[in-house]
Amino acid sequence: MFTYPQPATIIYSSSHIENSLIEGKTVRLRPFSVDDIEFLLRWNNDLEYSGEYEPFEPVSRKELEEWLPREKAGQLWYIIETNEGEKVGQVVGRDQEDGSTQIGYRVIPPVRERGYCTEAIALLIGHIFNLGIERITAEVNSRNIPSRRVLEKLGFKEIEYKEKTFGLNGVWLDGIVYELRLGDLGVF
Numbered sequence: 001m002f003t004y005p006q007p008a009t010i011i012y013s014s015s016h017i018e019n020s021l022i023e024g025k026t027v028r029l030r031p032f033s034v035d036d037i038e039f040l041l042r043w044n045n046d047l048e049y050s051g052e053y054e055p056f057e058p059v060s061r062k063e064l065e066e067w068l069p070r071e072k073a074g075q076l077w078y079i080i081e082t083n084e085g086e087k088v089g090q091v092v093g094r095d096q097e098d099g100s101t102q103i104g105y106r107v108i109p110p111v112r113e114r115g116y117c118t119e120a121i122a123l124l125i126g127h128i129f130n131l132g133i134e135r136i137t138a139e140v141n142s143r144n145i146p147s148r149r150v151l152e153k154l155g156f157k158e159i160e161y162k163e164k165t166f167g168l169n170g171v172w173l174d175g176i177v178y179e180l181r182l183g184d185l186g187v188f
């Protein structure tokens, strides 16, 4: 069984901001590039990738080709790949007006439940805190147990329960806002 080390240990030891590649023990985060278009086309058009609790947003090659070069400041987009170079998912961090960063993430179905997302988000957290941001949030559909589990394993705390906030297939579902503060880790 995979035993996950304390998040603080991972965060402290594995961020390599200088070359933009953020390397961990099993996976690394690599900024999106045009080489990722085939991966994004394959998976962002697959219902299983967004999962049953997140909106399905299909995308065309043309949209991706236009979007990639316009990748905005204030947003961190990374492909999650294994250290062997297999692309397994994506993460995003979006700067918010209050100075915090909101994160999002997806892992492709065939390789879920191997700890990839947890490690990828631990790496992203370390990167964001190293950028000087002191608060990270995530908003999750209350029924999305795997996603909630990832956040809770990494020390995120539930701070708000929002009733009927996610509209999905004509049904309104509840959302939970989680946060992680730099001070919560006590290691920096």
Ligand SMILES: CC(C)(COP(=O)(O)OP(=O)(O)OC[C@H]1O[C@@H](n2cnc3c(N)ncnc32)[C@H](O)[C@@H]1OP(=O)(O)O)[C@@H](O)C(=O)NCCC(=O)NCCS
Pocket: 048, 049, 050, 051, 052, 053, 054, 104, 105, 106, 107, 108, 111, 112, 113, 114, 115, 116, 117, 118, 119, 139, 140, 141, 144, 145, 146, 147, 149, 150
């Ligand atoms: C959420 C998601 C990214 C997790 O990726 P992952 O690589 O499988 O995550 P990890 O393996 O690091 O951790 C998943 C945890 O959820 C647990 N889990 C998964 N399904 C579960 C279930 N039905 N009940 C209880 N726990 C469950 C796993 O056992 C694991 O916890 P553990 O390490 O304590 O055993 C992936 O499921 C996904 O892409 N979902 C669709 C998109 C999505 O919902 N994104 C999040 C938006 S907020």
